[in-house]
Amino acid sequence: MGMKPLRLIAGSDPHRYEDMFGMFLESIPSSVLLISRELRVIFANRNFITKSRRTQQDVIGQKLEQVLPEAIIEHIDITSKVREVFRQNRAITGDRMTYRAPGIPIRTYYYSILPFAWRGDVEDIILLMDDVTEQVRLSEEVRRVERHLASVVESARDVVLSTDPDGTVLTWNTAAERITGYPSWQVKGSSFFERCVPEATQALRNVFNELGAIDSPQTGEWELLTKNSSKIPISWVFSSMKDERESPVGVVAVGRDLSEHRKLEMQLLQSQKLAALGVMAGGIAHEIRNPLAVCSSAAQFLRNSQIEPEFRQECVSKILDGINKASSIIENLLRFARPSSSSEMNPIDIVHVIGDALQLVSNQAKIEKIAIMVDFPKPPMAVYGNANLLQQVFLNLFLNAFNSMPEGGTLTVSVRPCRAEAQISIEDSGHGIAPEHLEKIFDPFFTLSSVGKGTGLGLSICYSIMRQHLGNIEVQSIEGEGTVFTVYLPLL
Amino acid sequence: MKGRRPLVLIVDDEPDMCWVLTNLLGKDRFDLRVAQTGEAALKLFESNRFDIALLDAKLTDMDGLDLARRLKSIDSSVNIVMISGYYYDDHVDIREVMNEGFIMAFISKPFVHDEVMGILRDIGCH
Secondary structure (H helix, E strand, O other), rough: OOOHHHHHHHOOHHHHHHHHHHHHHOOOOEEEEEEOHHHHHHEEEEHHHHHHOOOOHOOOOEHHHHOOOHHHHOOOHHHHHHHHHHOOOOOOEEEEEOOOOOOOOOOEEEEEEEEEEEEOOOEEEEEEEEEEEHHHHHHHHHHHHHHHHHHHHHHOOOOOEEOOOOOOOEEEEEHHHHHOOHHHHHHOOOHHHHHHHEHHHHHHHHHHHHHOOOOOOOOEEEEEEOOOEEEEEEEEEEEEOOOOOOEEEEEEEEEOOOOHHHHHHHHHHHHHHHHHHHHHHHHHHHHHHHHHHHHHHHHHHHHOOOOOHHHHHHHHHHHHHHHHHHHEEEEEHHHHOOOOOOOOOEEEHHHHHHHHHHHHHHHHHHHHEEEEEEOOOOOOOOOEEEEEEEEHHHHHHHHHHHHHOOOOOOEEEEEEOOOEEEEEEEEEEEOOOOOOOEEEOOOOOOOOOOOOOOOOOOOHHHHHHHHOOOOEEEEEOOOOOOEEEEEEEEEO | OOOOEEEEEOOOHHHHHHHHHHHHHHOOEEEEEEEEOOOHHHHHHOOOOOEEEEEEEEEEOOOOOHHHHHHHHHHOOOOOEEEEOOOOOHHHHHHHHHHHHOOOOEEEOOHHHHHHHHHHHHHHOO
């Protein structure tokens, strides 16, 4: 049946068949040996001669074991296999052997032993060998790279996962399993969005849509849900996965668990806050002892039973006013000192937050002979943020400004809308910052204060809080004239 | 000072503290003037000879300790009493102005009335 097309070409002339088959044999990229019943080589094609670095004379008429290297003969026992094919008239196909011709590197072959039977008797055997050294090497290389990549992904401490363009999870690494408690098999095929807190769903969908449209990776912080319903803060980087034609086939997400980081950040914030409280302690003592002194004196006046009823009333109201004053100072202080249990963000009035922070330092300002000028718009001016954290930013900036004015001066605080942002500027008339220090002031532990006075963490904390609020903080300073810190926060 | 009420200057930026001191000293026994800033106090000193000045240590426009030095340089006979919620009497700054003779006495807030009156009596103006 298979010969029919050839017969059409070659006609009935056997020479033409011979030439044509000869050509096929010489040109195919496989080695072909024809082996007689006595296991001698009757024919070897050019590919074999070249590969084995022999000549026709070395090969033709030789016993198979003399033509093939000893290693092959012994290792895969090719002669018995050939004999078996003669006996059984059944082909052996698709086995692998390695072959080393003298002076060349080891090669790997797929070999088939095919019986050529004529009218029921096996006359010869065709040994067909395909050199697959390169394919084997490549596939081993591919497997090695795959194993390597898999172990990189699996041993990563970060969450590494991939999804299709719609967010259906394709892979989910060990870190993701460990952090969420969900095994890979349970997550694969489900939507990645469902793995995160519901508040994040819309934002994540937007990220995935953006990834389809633009080329750059998208970043953000969204919480992952765990098996026991807790939330883990994760900092994500999403990148688009593309095929060789550059069309998006999915998304790779790498996420870092921020829990520990957050905890340290909270501790840092708290210690910084306590440092700020230390600075304010003198001012606060003064502020509280004034109303206490008024209360005490008014009570001492009341001891005298002969005082006028009018003055008695005056004393009582002075006492009540004094108590209110002292307790509002303490309340304000406590609200600031309380550890911020969360960095939860809410719509807040930034003017109000700044007002509270100014209130906290107003007495310190008085002690340090610093006049405070404010230029506030009509409240409210709503931003999305954490009032406690933002208050800490402003308090820090105010206290820094005070520090730069040891001889007293003026602190000017203004708030104004600027496009889609609230622009808050805090200007002092202090000694300014030298240009060479200016670019370092937001670095952690950079301080110009004497040892024990400044932690060097204030501005770096301000900076990180502003980043958390998607805002920014800038500084301009002229030595000897003063410094302006400008804070930008996106308006709601 | 015989035959007339001692002239006393009260300097405190807190109106309530001025109210306390005014009522404590009494207009019957003392001729009282009140200033809420250091500048106002200096101005009053230019045209009056005060027997006593009661100064708050922290004023909005200047430091009470500096004010004491300046008042003393205008009129070295004035008796200055410092009243403060910021300092305690063992504070190094207070010790210094006391040793230098700029202030006669220091009273910390809150204070006992009898103690204040005792100090004024010791100064000899009561």
